[in-house]
Amino acid sequence: MELRRLEYFVAVAEELNYAKAAVRLKMTQPPLSQQILQLERELGVKLFFRTKRKVELTAAGEVLLREARGILRRVDHAADLARRADRGEIGELSIGFVGSATYDILPVVVREYRRQYPGVHLSLTEMSTPLQVEALVRGDIDIGVLRPPVPVGIESKTVQSAECVLAIPKGHPLAHAGAISLHDTATVPYVILSRKTWGGLYDDVVSLCNRSGFRPNIVQEALEFQTVIGLVAAGIGIALVPPSSQNLHAREVVYKTLDDVAPMTEMAIAWRTGDSSPLVRNFVDTGAAWQTL
Template identity: 55%
Template sequence: MELRQLHCFLAVAEELNFSRAAEKLNMTQPPLSMHIQNLERELGFPLFYRNNRHVELTAAGRQYYEEVQEILDRLNRAGEHAKQAHLGEIGTLTIGFVGSATYDILPAMLRDFRQLYPAVHVKLHEMATPLQMEALQHKRIDIGVVRPPVNDSTLQMKLISSSPCLLAVPKGHPLTDSRTLTASELSSYPFVMLSRQTWAGLYDEILARCRPSICQEALEFQTVLGLVAAGLGIAVVPQAAMNLHTQDVAYLEVEGLPAAAMGLAWRKDSHSPLIDAFIRLATKQNGK
């Protein structure tokens, strides 16, 4: 059975006239009749009652017409859906992200992506960068919004933003009276640190530049800033963290603090148009 035979059958069933059906299909009548005869032979029963003046569907033909029409409609939809998937317009995109991305670049990226690709289902999973690396390797997520560095030869990373870090101190802290500060002057103050398991790169840079006296560690910046507000210590945080705590925390510029970078990571062997579309949008949005 060939797809051409099914199209011929539908044309005859809709026109109930071989001449008009042949014209509709841009073919002559003899090959059209041959297609119908071959189809009936393969099925083992007649689809039409016909004579020189009249063509009518048999009971089997009417049933066959309904189901063939549904099959061909689904086949046409399948082709359209496949084209949309090829263009990255439909499907599912699973994104991992560090928590700090939600008060930095992630909300705008997601909002714009959903506007451009409303038929794409976006699944989100909050997780630290090391866990995203593992999830990417095991194909549990398609793309990660991560904090560099990414030291994995199977993954590709693109830097999409970088901003200076600030020093967060409790309101009224003596350092707020300082006109200029350098990172090396902070070693005598107690530090609240974001855990190394959350962001190893920043943790190591703070150790190298500030030589801090660590009094407490936390897994999220929101917790870090809450502890700073409570007076437990000072902390080095990304500039975007100012969106979280302003009432009881002051933010100071300090010379020599590291920058806070954000990147996208994905598997090098990925060939998904959805991943490509998200990377293009994020790159354009952040001017990288």
């Protein structure tokens, strides 16, 4: 049974007038009458009582009208869903993110994305950059919010770049100093984010300290920036952290900008190379929100 014939049948059944139904369908009356006759032959039932004065539905026609309306509504709904899926307006998007993304970037972008695409379900999982890269390669997540660089096979877009600031326990002498250079920290214990979490930052901190004439006295490593700042607040040592960390432990930690050199920190969104999903494209292109950060 052709959907086109169902549409013709519904028009005639609702108008109960072949001429009016033909106008509604933007066709002439003879081919419309022929289509209804072919539908009746296909089904083996009579759908209309036709006289010169009026057209009425048979019992079979009444039943078919009810079912045909439902079928056509479902077909229209399915077509609409297909078009919305093609535009990336519905579906599920799996996102991995580093914990520090929640300090500023992630809330802003997720809020904007959900405003634009309320029909998309977001599944968010906190994980380190290395684990995100592995999950992207396996296809376990669609988007990563992570710290670059990323390996071959993964595309990325840097959305934030800033110099690290020095996190200092509130009672430490450096907390009350004026200008601070990296060399001023040569004898101070360091708390640092583990290489397992962010190898690039770890290596940059060590390299910059070496170029300033000393090897950093690393007394404690941690897997998350929240833990790093917590250890600084406890007086364990100082730390170089992204500026977005300044909202953490503000009462117990003083944040200062170095006067000379500091490691650069970047945040990026990442996705699999060649991924043509409109969901991924829309998340990347939500971009206006990313660029304001």
